[in-house]
Amino acid sequence: MADEKYDLVVVGGGPAGYAAAIRAGQLGKKVACVEMDRAGGTCLNWGCIPSKALLKSAELINSIKKSEEFGISVGSVDYDFSKIIQRSRGVADQMAKGIEFLFKKNKVDYIVGKAHVDDAKTVSVVDGDSKGKKLKTDNILLATGCRARRLPFLPTDPERIMTSREALVMKKQPKSVAIIGSGAIGVEFAYFLNAFGTDVTILEVMPQLVPVEDEEIAKTLGREFKKQGIKTELEVQVKDAELTKDGVKLVYTKKGKDVTMEVDAVIQAVGVVAFLDNTVEPSLNLKTDRDYLVVDDSYRTNVAGIYAAGDIIGPPWLAHVATFEAVQAVNGIFGASKPRRVKNFPGATYCNPQIASTGVTEKKAKELKLDFKVGKFPFVASGKAVAGAHSEGFVKLISDSKTGEILGAHIIGRDATELITEYCLAMEMEGTIDEIHGTIHAHPTLSEALAEAAAATHDEAIHI
Amino acid sequence: MADEKYDLVVVGGGPAGYAAAIRAGQLGKKVACVEMDRAGGTCLNWGCIPSKALLKSAELINSIKKSEEFGISVGSVDYDFSKIIQRSRGVADQMAKGIEFLFKKNKVDYIVGKAHVDDAKTVSVVDGDSKGKKLKTDNILLATGCRARRLPFLPTDPERIMTSREALVMKKQPKSVAIIGSGAIGVEFAYFLNAFGTDVTILEVMPQLVPVEDEEIAKTLGREFKKQGIKTELEVQVKDAELTKDGVKLVYTKKGKDVTMEVDAVIQAVGVVAFLDNTVEPSLNLKTDRDYLVVDDSYRTNVAGIYAAGDIIGPPWLAHVATFEAVQAVNGIFGASKPRRVKNFPGATYCNPQIASTGVTEKKAKELKLDFKVGKFPFVASGKAVAGAHSEGFVKLISDSKTGEILGAHIIGRDATELITEYCLAMEMEGTIDEIHGTIHAHPTLSEALAEAAAATHDEAIHI
Structure with a gap:
């Protein structure tokens, strides 16, 4: 098969990548989107969307617990943890299919596989069904995103020491859990698991919950979480963990003293790291700053013809910001409008x-x-x-x-x-x-x- | 006791009246608010607020019915209708107390009683604890609002032929109900009662549900209501009703033919009429248009010193519009800012x-x-x-x-x-x-x- 020539090849199919590809399609451009996992990326498959499905179940059971107040009485209340997880997978699957449909509708070539940028005009597919395919293109948009950060000293055990990714497909509900980090992901899992009776302790290194939020907001959340039975430890530093027969023994420092706790499982929600592993030919010398790609106001990297948008260009690591940037980048590439950089954006945390x-x-x-x-x-x-x-x-x-x-x-x-x-x-x-x-x-x-x-x-x- | 002299006497304590009184208090004015029922008026005591409490119970039971989908199973589901009504009364009571508190905080003299405007400088209290009191004032704001319209040919029976007012304190849930009119109030009661198993039929004279709304919106609501089991009859005219031993026999015309239906109860939700009964000395000759007070852009009636705002000056009969107008009127009276008339406003309907x-x-x-x-x-x-x-x-x-x-x-x-x-x-x-x-x-x-x-x-x- 002859090499195909594209106006744009997008690397990554998350909120930046899929939006970029669809936008290019709307503009009548020949565009491919190479995604190594599934259309929708982390947000849609392993983040924002399935977590909201879990939270919906949590909100419902919490409402049911309070139903007497509203004049409604229920007999027994039970739940099937695997069914709750399963529903959230179904929601993610439905939305991912939606993106795949939109790719077709907008004539985006959707290629499942790992991309490698050989040079500013060539993207190779280095695994998957399309392995070996070389995509020739006038423009490349890197939208590879981030992945969950892992604390290097924690043992490896995807069932007991999880990031959000593993936590979203937990096979068994832990009786007790320590959640390291109280950003949006940490407090959302805390709310979800606590609603279903898991004994939840949040361990936060900073002096407040949800550290990026206003102090008063954080204090109010702390009070509400306390009412709900969620425990929080602030200004503590996790320093060690050890797998035991049934769970995890965690050691953290609190006011200079070591505290040991035993839990069934640990969720680490300690931010994200840039994900660009082996995606770009090193000799291209793409400029980075602390692993994030550096772009100008038109989302251009230092290599002509290569653009970047979304989490891979650095904070605030939010899906809606990523989508905005990607659409702006594409508008700029094809002269549809002058690209804008992000000025104002909201943050959203979906605990209750x-x-x-x-x-x-x-x-x-x-x-x-x-x-x-x-x-x-x-x-x-x-x-x-x-x-x-x-x-x-x-x-x-x-x-x-x-x-x-x-x-x-x-x-x-x-x-x-x-x-x-x-x-x-x-x-x-x-x-x-x-x-x-x-x-x-x-x-x-x-x-x-x-x-x-x-x-x-x-x-x-x-x-x- | 010497007659008191006010900067402003507000007649009516609903969303227009209480907001006006509080705003005048904020401006440091000596103000009284005369309300014949309770602070908060119809909206807070007999409309928007208690109905939202009922709808919350309805939403909850509907969620519980679907809980299996979310991995949650409940045994028996039961409800106590009187408790649902009681909670909504509690919510109204709490909010009314809140307004009473705000009156105190803003040094508003709150007078429970029927007001009579003797002249542009005098408001008499003609019943209640303060009966006989004469309030001397520089300005009067009429905010007496509206009351539910009743179809004149329907028999009188507050338990079987209700307006929203009686329906909000129903003692017994009807097994079947005909709701005449599908504006916001009609469809909200339809949703509420249907959620708890009442057999609901909406009778609407116009060719669409929620007649003030966009056609497509109305069609979608019709489809959703049908799925929920709510029956709707469009382009029908109720012409007669008769109380039977247990319920009501209702006759309506559909495509020129009479249809008879028997129901436990009827709720008429056919709009509102101006409420100004005996409130103003007739010789003042306040100008009205179809019973509504006519005001200029500064909410002045044709009588110097008498202003009006809220439902009593005519459509759209919405609490938030009433509040806006009242605050504007007061700002104008005391020169705090140039009063604005309503330009854009939302409508909101809380069925599901x-x-x-x-x-x-x-x-x-x-x-x-x-x-x-x-x-x-x-x-x-x-x-x-x-x-x-x-x-x-x-x-x-x-x-x-x-x-x-x-x-x-x-x-x-x-x-x-x-x-x-x-x-x-x-x-x-x-x-x-x-x-x-x-x-x-x-x-x-x-x-x-x-x-x-x-x-x-x-x-x-x-x-x-």
Whole structure:
């Protein structure tokens, strides 16, 4: 078979890669997407999506436990852990098939296999059904992403010492688990497993849970987790682990002293590392910074014709940021529009209560010596939250004292991850707290709390 | 006791009245709020808020019925109807107490009793504990609202022929119910009662359910209601009803023929009528239009010193619109800011799937011969919706072909009432579909569907 010539070859089929390939297809370009695992990448197959399916089951069983409050009584409550995992795999499979359908629809050549960039015009497929195929192309977009970081001193045992990847397909629910790291992934697994009765302990090296979030948000999460029975140890450093007959013996340092705990399993949720292993011919000398590819404002690497987007170009390692970057990169490559770099983006954490945020935290605003005001509104003053019996949490809005523009926003509570969007749009449009306050929000909704937080900045909230 | 002199007397303590009183308090004004029932008015005590509590119970039992899908099995499922009603009363009571607390906090004199406006400077209390009290004031704001409309030919029996008010405190769950009218209130009661096994038939005079909503939205709701077992009869006119030994015999006309049905109870949800009975001295000659008070852009009636806001000044009869108007009116009265009239506002319907909308429907856009484009995105293509097993529904965005500004937006699906806020803010800020598309939405969220609908306008959505 003759070598094929593409306008673009995308390496990686995750939120950056598949979006890039589809966008190129929309632009009428001849495009291939080479993915070594499955369309959708980590996010869709081993991250955001299946975890949300697990969390749905967790939310449901937690609701059922409280059903008496709502006038509903159930007899026995039981669950089938393997069925819960199985459903989440089904959801991931359905979504991956969706991407494969979109590839067809947009005439993207979808190639399952490991890619190797031989030079700026050639991508080889080095394993899989298409092994040996050489793709000639005018442009290459590297979107290989990241993979879960592993603590080097932990023993290897995919059933007892997991990353999120193994945890998503746990065969057996552990009776007890230590979760190392309390970022989004750590606290989501904590919520999920605790809902089904696993004894959960979170071990966090930093002085607060969800370390990237606002301090007050973290404290509220800590309180809510405590109510739920999730244990948290802050400012502790895991230093050793040993496989025992039935589980894991973990040693961590707390205030200078060693503490030993025995658990059935350990989940390490300690961030990600760049994934580019043997993907690019070394002699191309692609410029990296701490393993991440360095790109300019048009997502160009230092090698002409090779672009990169998504997690592989560095933080914040978020699927929605990756997709945005990839689409911008493709728009730039083909002159559809001037590519934009990421300015504002939300973070979203799906434990319960949910956390969502964008922009600076209050602490950061102080550090930066910004001239800012804070507006806050608690969900306990929201009729919708009280009617739905989820009145924990609050909205905190940080705005510029002079212009009223939003500098940061932090929400903890039901549906926080959906609610944050309003503030994201406001930031994108350089909107002010007055514009948010002046927008009529439907009653009764949780979103009213966002308008009230804006109003509260000037003590004009009606409901507090 | 000497007559007291106020800066403002507010007549009515609903979403317009209480917000007005609190706002005046914030401005340091001496203000009284006279309410004949309870702080919070219809919305909080007999509408939006208690109904949301009922709907929460309905959503929960519907989730429990589907729990097997999520790997959870329950034994028997039972419910206590009176406990469900009781919880909703508790929620209303808690929120009403909240308003009473806010009155105190903002130094609002809260007077429970029927008000009578003697003249532009005097409000008398004509019943209740404060009967006989005369309030002297510089300004009066009428916020008396509306009450449920009753079909005049229906017999009187608060247990079998209800409006929403009686239905909210039903003593006994009817085995079968006919709901006349399929606006928000009608379909919410339909969803609630059907969830608990009542045989529900909706009778709607118009050719579609939820007549103010977009046609496609209405059709989707009809399909979902059918799946749930809710019966709907469109283009039928109720013409007679008769109380029988155990229930009600209802006669309606369908395609020119009379149809008789027997049900345990009837709920009439056929809109509202202005409520101003004997509140204003007739010789003041307050100008009305079809019973609604006529106001200018500063919410002034034709009588100097008398203002009006909320449902009593006419459609759209929405709590959030009422609150907005009332706050604007007060800002105007005391010169805090130039009052604004309502321009854009959302509508919200809390059955399941939820419906939310703002601006024109597609049909209306055609009638007005607007130059518009439509962008649509179905929730079945949303990872979050699939993970949560609520992938029914879609987002439909109507924008100006030339400027990209939003003319109308329609959402049916989970959390539609929260999601619509993003579009409301965009409309308020005269944002375009490009600005919505260009805003990074958190993944995975339902809100991504709003960005995708914007992108779909130009065939640039990634996931369809």
